[in-house]
Amino acid sequence: MIQFKNVQIKYGDFTAFDNLNLTVGDGEFFTFLGPSGCGKTTALRALVGFLTPTAGEITLDGKDLIQVPVEKRGIGMVFQSYALFPTMTVYENLAFGLKVKKMASSEIDKRVREAAETVAIRDEQLVRNVSELSGGQQQRVALARAIVLEPKILCLDEPLSNLDAKLRVSLRGELKRLQKNLGITTLYVTHDQEEALTLSDKVAVFNNGTVEQVGTPQEIYDHSKTEFVCDFIGDINKLGVKAISQLNKVGASLDVKRHAYIRLERIHFEPGPGYLKLSGKVINFDYNGITTKYHVDTYGEVVRVIQVNDGRPIYKNGEKIDMYLDPDDIMQY
């Protein structure tokens, strides 16, 4: 179990974060999510040991980690830049950490091959120089290099951000499978909320040096604690004052002075138990194969609605339409 307790990190005048508290359970896939510059990478680097906190403590299974030098922490890391050693072959890159540990060369060989197999690196790639590999292959090498040491904790700093979309999605799947198989406690830094939701057991949403919410993907998506979280995660409608007043007229009890949000898929075209009605007119729609996203004008405000194309008719622009929603799905801040 990893714990950040009241951790503060400052560079000169700049405070990266002031009072960070987090607990990461064993075997968890834990994601630091947030926009660029929010302090998530800083937190990760403090855990790995590249940064020393100005205050507070970081513990692993109750033992203080700050006094342990980087090279003794046994934390594996995959860098955004991969940081593969350009003068070495793939094999030498993988063997590097094992050689540091002075393992027997037969044992090194065995482990290197296992790790290579795990991430699907072929033998002929092992003897290649890392600079000869494509981006996706480099990413695999970087990952293999980290897991070959069988670390207790694996840290990944935006590892997929340099790859194309398709490769990103497929490697994401592999990463998840790998983590489950190996059972390594994994800390993952990303600014991609989709990645965070798909991969994580738990997500910490960072904003401006503070943690806004920690929870399962479902919790932070459906029950975002703060306006920032609900806005940052997924797609959402912000309801205007007119819509809120209209809903209050038909039975809701919303606070007009506060902001109100509702997820796109929580607005329906069919009534249901306890649903409230809101009428409007389609002004535009994006057809996307699986789903269609409608932009609907209601009382002079635009809300977006997503519908699965399961055989129901597609509404045309200008068509009048009735929308139904459960007031419990509205989040207010």
Next chain:
Amino acid sequence: MLAKKRVSIPELILKIAVAWALIAFVVYPVISLLFQTFWHNGTFSAGVFGKVFSSARAVQSLKNSFILAFTLVVTVNIVGTLCVLFTEYWDIRGAKILRLSYMTSLIYSGVVLVAGYKYVYGETGFLTQFLSHFFPGMDPGWFVGYGAVVFVMTFSCTQNHMMFLKNAIHSLDYHTVEAAKNMGASGAAIFFRIVLPVLKPTFFAITILTFLTGLGAMSAPLIVGGEDFQTINPMIITFSRSTYSREVAAFLAVILGAATIILLSVFSRVEKRGNYVSVSKTKAKLTKQKINNPALNVIAHIAAWLMFLIYMLPIVLIVIYSFCDYNTIMTGEITSGSFTLENYQKLFTSIKAVQPYLVSIAYSLGAALLAALISIICVRFVRKSKNKLNTLFEYGALIPWLLPSTLIALGLTMAYGDRNPLIFNKVLVGTTVILLTGYIIIKLPFSYRMIRAAFFAVDDDLEDAAKCMGAGTFYTMRKVIVPVILPAVMSVVILNFNGLLSDYDLTTFLYHPLYQPLGIVIKAASDENASIDAKCMSFVYTVVLMILSSIALYFGQGNGMQAIRRWKQRRLEKKVYRKQAGNDG
């Protein structure tokens, strides 16, 4: 800053050791030299000021040195860049041969090089004789003065371009060039907007070196400067040999040193403004660019091959002359009877003739390696530590640039001619170590500067990555960082090795009498007292030196390194496949 700082004991010991070495061998000798020369009986001697500035010759020579330095910055950069572009960037026919000829500036220097040019352009020179057939009225002594000095030095000082600019242009990401092309940029626009900016740090470093070379010019002005274009360094060296005139030498050197400080600080300020680190994750190899404009293409080819001639003629003549008798060399009239193998036979007649080579190789190699090692350590201290005090390591490593090597040698002999507590009451003068020390000192600034530039290009994440895989600082340096900067380090080591092989100015003060290095032997051969046979020998020595330097180049730069790397890779391949076969079986 960050709260608790872990202090690594080994690093601290190393830091103290390096700091002590810099203080004892760089700072203290320089300061004691300046102090002893300018401080007489408790007063600062100001007479030297009047002496120097009332001397028309000194003032003119100083002026000339600066004129030369500024001229060379322009001309050497142009010619050096062209050398690299002709051989590495543009698609020019015969680039491989051109490259070899342009690289000749790396294997010989000093008096012999200038003499080589004189044999082509001088009064009895090859080209002068040829031209006078067509223009009988021409002045055979045309190759003298400012123009001649600039010409010789422009073509002979491009070695840094051929080493460092060449490396830099190869680390260019070709995708950026393709991207620019794709956006419709012309060849010129790509070159000036995409390629040049990436090379900027390298140009900065080379420009500093060129400027310093110009300020310290010695052989070229002496030999082809004539009466109108003498520079200050020969005067400094003459004066520094006389105890009486040493203060004049030191004063002149301080003026040059001050200019150097100004230059360095201006450059480091400018340099801080923009450092381009390549952001490419997957770099593409450079492909040679075709010059699309046919006229320009023809002009480029003519220029490239003209430069080939300029580079090759002197060196070819030196090689030919090494097989000639003295009269041929002096008159420039080569006949069938001129050739002789005697010069070479003399070289190999005795073991004694071989000893200077061994001595010089040992000293030069040792000093080149140690200077590189110390520079790497200093660069790391300066770059990685958060304490501002560590910048002092940089100043320490750069100080020797401020004084000519003659004065550094004098400083060492003055500081350590007697027991000195700073070096545990040892006497350094008269030992074999003092020459090594001197060599390391004079090569430290260059090594530091070039290795620092190489360090800038290293991704910080590499070190972090190695650390979190459990590697300690020293292991990381040795296995990860140094291999990455190794090409630059090798270039530095080789340039230093080649430069030290035949050094005379510093060596003459510091060498151990029983272990005479090559520079001393060569100088003795060309001494006024030497017989004319001995004078022929200086060509032979030069040719052998060129061979040695070429071997060093081969191993450090060219195919030698590649061969070693290929061999390593093959070994690994074998290992991987054998294991696999074993597993399958």
Next chain:
Amino acid sequence: MKTRKSVAIGLCAAAILSLSACGSGSSGGDSGSDNSGNGQLIVYTNSGSDGRDAWLEERAAEDGFDIRVVQIAAGDLANRIVSEKNNVQADLVFGLNNVEYEKLKAEDTMEKWEPEWKDEVDLSLGDPDGYYYPIVIQPLVNIMNKDLENPPQDYTDLLSDEWTDKYTILGFGGGTGKTMLAGFLVRYTDPDGELGISDEGWETIRQWIENGHMETEGEDYVGAVIDGTRPICEMWGSGVLQNENERNTKFQIMSPEVGVPYVTEQVAILKGRNNTEKAIEFANWFGSAEVQTDWMNEFGTVPCNESAFEQAPNEVKEFVGSVHQQEIDWAFVAENLDAWVEKVELEFVQ
């Protein structure tokens, strides 16, 4: 990891420490008490080029002396002996001239001694205090093209337009150029003048330099004399004969009425290596008539040893007979020479 780390540190530290660690394994050593090496005598000289060093080592070995001759350029030799005085590397020094030996004496680097052959040489050429003794004389002269008509008789004749750019003056960094300058200057001694030289003297020197040609590095000034492009040049004694032989030519020798400067090469025993007895033995051998005769025959030197000189070949006797020694107060020269050179270099040389 620990061991690797300490090995790495050890290497670095050793590299750096070795810079200081005074060559304990070298023949240097750091104390004056045990410096005698393996009994080999180390001989410093500026007169060992052109195979003289090897010849002398061989010749000495024949007579049972184990010596090593180290050739060091004249300009550096005295400086080196002075700077090594706390870690002396050589037992003897020969060559150099009185001016340089006076420097060595002032720095207390030599032993007082007396050669067996002191009655065979003109002791007035050496040191009245008995530190150094003369072995070889070098008259410094101007050589002239053999066909040069109406040659100048004295340096002062060179100042005329007739000889503009017709004579080469050797650089003042070298021994010959420096001593020739001194020989010219001391004609104008004036206790009230600048640096002991009268205004007239300085003016003459200025004209002499301006009217002539300063040697440039790498040029063949002897060739210029032979082909007549610059038919007059300064030359040291043995160089005259050596060049005549090697280039198969003859020179005219300028012989001013006041005489020409004679530089006398001396031999002295250095302090501090505990080899004094053996060194003196060698010096006795080296200065003896027999060895000096061989030395003369081999390298065309002019020995001080009178019985050796009697056996000189005719050309040597002829050369020495064509000039005579200029009266020079060497103590005065030694005191001022460096200052003169500096003044001339700064103010007169272009």
